[in-house]
Amino acid sequence: MSFNSAWTYEKLWLKGKNYIDKALLQDRESEMFPFFAAIALEFIARATLAKVHPALLAEPKDGENILYAFGFQKRPLYTPISIPTKLVIERCEVIVPNFTESEKIFCKEITVKRNEELHSGNLGFENFPTKIWLSKYYKTLKILLEFQDKTLLDFLQNNEAEAAEEMISERDADLEKIVRDKISLHKKAFNSLTVDLQNEKITNSIKDKLFGIRVYRKDETCPACGNIGILTGKLISVSEGRANEYEIIQNINVLPTHFFCFCCDFELENHQELDSIELGGQYKIEESFKPWEYFEEDDVE
Incomplete structure (x- = not known):
């Protein structure tokens, strides 16, 4: 031109x-x-x-x-x-x-x-x-x-x-059906329990999810029983730290790859399964540091 x-x-x-x-x-x-x-x-x-x-x-x-x-x-x-x-x-x-x-x-x-x-x-x-x-x-x-x-x-x-x-792996219709059927089975199993046993499982699940190492964890409502389970995933990126009066905060962007409910034992084991029922969206986790922690450099040997 x-x-x-x-x-x-x-x-x-x-x-x-x-x-x-x-x-x-x-x-x-x-x-x-x-x-x-x-x-x-x-x-x-x-x-x-x-x-x-x-x-x-x-x-x-x-x-x-x-x-x-x-x-x-x-x-x-x-x-x-x-x-x-x-x-x-x-x-x-x-x-x-x-x-x-x-x-x-x-x-x-x-x-x-x-x-x-x-x-x-x-x-x-x-x-x-x-x-x-x-x-x-x-x-x-x-x-x-x-x-x-x-x-x-x-x-x-x-x-x-x-x-x-x-x-962007294709949302396979068969996979979605498998996941939906799995949800239905866990929902029926949980609803078939007595109210006392349901409440006991809910109480225990609240305690259980606090223990163990789960990377980049986030609370998420269970699609089967409606209680709170744990969504975890893998790191995508980390934002620049932003400072307030007391600490420095970073946002960690995560791709979800696993979900587990400690209440009804419902589990999704990869991103494709999560995405098939619209639980596959990226999420953020905030981590806070004291200024000396954030700026601390690794020791050089």
């Missing part, structure tokens, strides 16, 4: 990369995580069209936009107008293999939330936990990136890319 076009593939790719980097710096339970992630997804979708040709981004009502897409400008300071996000998504469905109706619906849903956040008094991403969207998000990203001859590792930080690959 004879000028510095705003619609080059490289610019759109780098802008998407910039916004996903911003997203990954956020608390996983913060509303800003899905907000920045939604913006990143839009730029990757636009980069996908630009990879074919920037003309796919041009708003067609003004012919000057088409000229711009092909590298011509009638006015040196002309600002081109591109198509809305909704149309970008619809064009991706036509152009990108494996970008199905499911991905299109997801993209439109998260775009609506982004627009609600930006253009109304409502909080678009309020009550939007990662368990209901993040695996779908990464799956959609992967499809778009593969069309661009790129991978999740090109786009995300190393640990995040590995976690994303695990999260």
Whole structure:
């Protein structure tokens, strides 16, 4: 092109990369995580069209936009107008293999939330936990990136890319049925107990879950008996420490890989099982340190 076009593939790719980097710096339970992630997804979708040709981004009502897409400008300071996000998504469905109706619906849903956040008094991403969207998000990203001859590792930080690959493993319908049947069996078994025995198990489970080493643990409601079990997982990333008057706090972002209920013995043993019933969303754990603990360096031998 004879000028510095705003619609080059490289610019759109780098802008998407910039916004996903911003997203990954956020608390996983913060509303800003899905907000920045939604913006990143839009730029990757636009980069996908630009990879074919920037003309796919041009708003067609003004012919000057088409000229711009092909590298011509009638006015040196002309600002081109591109198509809305909704149309970008619809064009991706036509152009990108494996970008199905499911991905299109997801993209439109998260775009609506982004627009609600930006253009109304409502909080678009309020009550939007990662368990209901993040695996779908990464799956959609992967499809778009593969069309661009790129991978999740090109786009995300190393640990995040590995976690994303695990999260987007297909939600197998048979696996979901197996997990649902397992829930039903444990629920029936617990409900068949006398009230006294149920209360005894609940009391014992509260004590039992306090003991033993369980990495990156989080309390989670058991889908079988409704009592509190333990969700554990593996480390994805650790935030920069933030200081208050007494201590320094770090957020640890975790991919859940195991659930166990000490009350009814219901257990899920991997992320795929957890994700099949929407318990697979990343979560955060806060760790606090005294200043001297945080800044203490390992002894050098």
